[in-house]
Amino acid sequence: MSFRLSGVMGWPIGHSRSPALHGHWLKRHDIAGAYVPLAVQPERLEQALRALPALGFAGCNVTVPHKEAAFRLVDHVDRSAARLGAVNTIVVRPDGTLEGRNTDGEGFLRHLEACAPDWRAADRPVLVLGAGGAGRAIVGTLADMGVGEIRVANRTDARAEALAAEFGRPLVAWPWTRRTEGLADCSLVVNTTQLGMVGWPALDLPLDLLPPDGVVNDIVYAPLETALLTDARRRGHIAVDGLGMLLHQARAGFAAWFGIEPVVDEALRQAVLGSMPP
Numbered sequence: 001m002s003f004r005l006s007g008v009m010g011w012p013i014g015h016s017r018s019p020a021l022h023g024h025w026l027k028r029h030d031i032a033g034a035y036v037p038l039a040v041q042p043e044r045l046e047q048a049l050r051a052l053p054a055l056g057f058a059g060c061n062v063t064v065p066h067k068e069a070a071f072r073l074v075d076h077v078d079r080s081a082a083r084l085g086a087v088n089t090i091v092v093r094p095d096g097t098l099e100g101r102n103t104d105g106e107g108f109l110r111h112l113e114a115c116a117p118d119w120r121a122a123d124r125p126v127l128v129l130g131a132g133g134a135g136r137a138i139v140g141t142l143a144d145m146g147v148g149e150i151r152v153a154n155r156t157d158a159r160a161e162a163l164a165a166e167f168g169r170p171l172v173a174w175p176w177t178r179r180t181e182g183l184a185d186c187s188l189v190v191n192t193t194q195l196g197m198v199g200w201p202a203l204d205l206p207l208d209l210l211p212p213d214g215v216v217n218d219i220v221y222a223p224l225e226t227a228l229l230t231d232a233r234r235r236g237h238i239a240v241d242g243l244g245m246l247l248h249q250a251r252a253g254f255a256a257w258f259g260i261e262p263v264v265d266e267a268l269r270q271a272v273l274g275s276m277p278p
């Protein structure tokens with residue numbers, strides 16, 4: 001097989017963990033290829049995307065701030081991308097057209113399944129904190145899985161209400177100030193906000209009302225162990241960190257570009273963690 005190329009477009013791009021992640025898989029599978037960081041200014045995104053086939057790229061990832069613009073620029077989109085209005089993975093088709101996908105929801109789900117195999121969607125309500133881009137991907141996935149009630153609480157309540165109006169049942173907007181009460185009866189709570197991330201305030205969410213078998217999932221991965229997850233573990237809940245979502249969302253792109261289904265394991269986690277600033 002010829003040399004295969006992919007990469008990640010963002011502005012800035014130095015923070016991206018994707019080169020370390022895909023670089024690990026390329027090495028592990030001894031693939032003749034490269035995955036490179038691509039610093040692309042917003043006003044040049046279209047030019048950069050259109051150049052992919054000419055440069056021989058199999059595709060690329062797109063990250064902040066390009067996900068929505070890339071959605072508008074690609075020639076085809078999958079269902080997840082269409083629902084989110086955002087693309088994180090692009091595949092160059094044999095005819096040179098660009099196919100945009102969104103794998104964030106799938107990444108969330110695969111990691112949740114790996115960490116909490118006994119969790120069942122249909123059992124009880126789920127509380128989701130945050131109605132931003134990541135929140136949308138996650139509520140869409142949970143709705144597809146058959147969760148009967150998804151309570152969405154967002155600092156700006158109107159944003160949660162708009163999301164609930166757009167999706168309809170099973171989403172319900174839950175007031176941010178009453179988020180703690182929203183834990184009652186839940187099988188799962190997911191933090192999709194930046195709260196708890198390095199440089200951000202902690203998430204204030206006492207877990208007293210969460211049933212003992214409730215799973216706690218934080219999509220923040222810097223730090224890996226947020227105060228929310230420490231508290232969850234201390235109380236005996238299954239705690240699901242944010243790094244796994246990042247690792248699992250990368251699998252579909254790698255498989256499409258390089259032709260091998262990669263696995264998410266401890267060696268990959270260590271490779272990506274080792275690439276993070278201390």
Ligand code: ATR
Pocket residue numbers: 129130131132133134135154155156157159192193194195201
């Ligand atoms: P992403 O695409 O990463 O989800 P986003 O679309 O900017 O990013 O969404 C960020 C989320 O974090 C939003 O739910 C945001 O709440 P608002 O809609 O009220 O802005 C939430 N968020 C950010 N800072 C917050 C804070 N200090 N307290 C509570 N929520 C916060």
